[in-house]
Amino acid sequence: MPRYEFKEGSSNKFWDITLEGKSFTTKWGRIGTDGQEKTQTFDSPAAAQKEYDKLVREKEKKGYELVDGEGGEDGDDEETEAVEGKSNPELEAAILKDPDNQDAYLVYGDWLQAQGDPRGELIALQHAAANADSAEAGALKRKVSAHIKKHKALLLGGMAKAWSDEELTVQWHLGFIREARMGKKDYDSELDVPETLKQLLAHPSARFIKSLTIGMVDMDGENHYDAITAAIVEAKELPTLQNLFLGDFEYPDETEISWSYLNDVSGLYKVLPNLRTLRLRGASAELGTVDLPELREFTIETGGLPLGAVKSIASATWPKLERLEVWFGAEGYGAEGGVEDIQPILDGKGLPNVKVLGLRNSEFTDDLVKVLHTAKILPQLEKLDLSMGCLSDVGAHELANHAAAYKHLKNLDLTENTMTDEGEKLVAKISGTVATGNQREYDEEYRYAAVGE
Secondary structure, X not given: OOEEEEEEOOEEXXXXXXXXXXXXXXXXXXXXXXXXXXXXXXXXXXXXXXXXXXXXXXXXXXXXXXXXXXXXXXXXXXXXXXXXXXXXXXXXHHHHHOOOOHHHHHHHHHHHHHOOOHHHHHHHHHHHHHHOOHHHHHHHHHXXXXXXHHOHHHHHHHHHHHHHOOOEEEEEEOOEEEEEEEOOOOOOOOOOHHHHHHHHHHOHHHOOOOEEEEOOOOOOOOEEXXXXXXXXXXXXXXXXXXXXXXXXXXXXXXXXHHHEEEXXXXXXXXXXXXXXXXXXXXXXXXXXXXXXXXXOEEEEEOOEOOHHHHHHHHOOEOOOOOEEEEEEXXXXXXXXXXXXXHHHHHOOOOOOOOOEEEEEEEOOHHHHHHHHOOOOOHHHOOEEEOOOOOOOHHHHHHHHHOHHXXXXXXXXEOOOOOOOHHHHHHHOOOOOOEEOOOOOOOOOOOOOOOOOO
């Protein structure tokens, strides 16, 4: 329960407020007395929250100081809009031109402080903390945390409640959000993830966001990411966003991979021109024509990769890609395609910089190793990951018979396949490090990828 006090001259007053769902109770009077009490009820928790925050700010403006508990969560529309309206395109352009230039942030910070924007002081505090010796850094970091907590309504706007509920986590860098993760944390969550994402991408605190992770969007039914993709596309262009992860959930605890739908993500490419890493987890992936000139890492984790997505990956334009990881999945859960469909990958077509290749969770692993030793991409690889598939002793013999082709690899991952002890012995020394743990039971009539549902 937040408690505020006002002590000035002959005034010696307190004011408490407790928010519970659609209502809050205020209590006020002279310090040392029981005071008076009033409960107000609203049509919705959101309406109660809005009025709650408005009253808190009014008290703060009158000089009341928080002495116990936490202050308001969100800003009212008028004040939030006023804060979000403060920007300096010229100074922002200097940061966008060189995001690692601390001086550009400090200049912007001075301007923001002059406008009364708490991000200005946050820039100064974080810069001081980053450059302080160990004796002073701890105290400065505590000041940073206190400043964020005090001004969360203005620093986060309508996202403040999600942040307090730990359904939105952020990392601040020189006054701005550099990394953010959001998602429902349990079945009782009321978080509207797509709407919160829209607020984040439109908020001035996230002007220079670098990394974004999205967890569970819906825990009651099937988990879809269409609205998430749409929210990012509606932002039009996010030049600073370099890392994106859609589908950060625990399977099967939170949901099965096959119950979580990526669907069409092709609209992302145009609005994320500087994307460096893209990680996708879920089913029904539609990738379209992939053109990501700055991408270094691509991962797709699925229990059933459709043929269209396989062909999109095989024909993608990502000349700077260094790491490619694909989970193919089980035919019973929508996996399509085979070795012939990934031949462009094996030929290294458009992949001059790939050093790490993962062709994982596949039901065609034995067929793959029959031709893998001739793959044009193999000599340039440092790590090859064939884990979670259906590699049997038949495939192990193929690998052993062409061991010379794999000698240069620093790491060969064959874990969670279906080899027997004999098969594991065959592949044990064909490259620098060979991982073969957690083999699954082999059944000639029924072999399956490790992850399907």
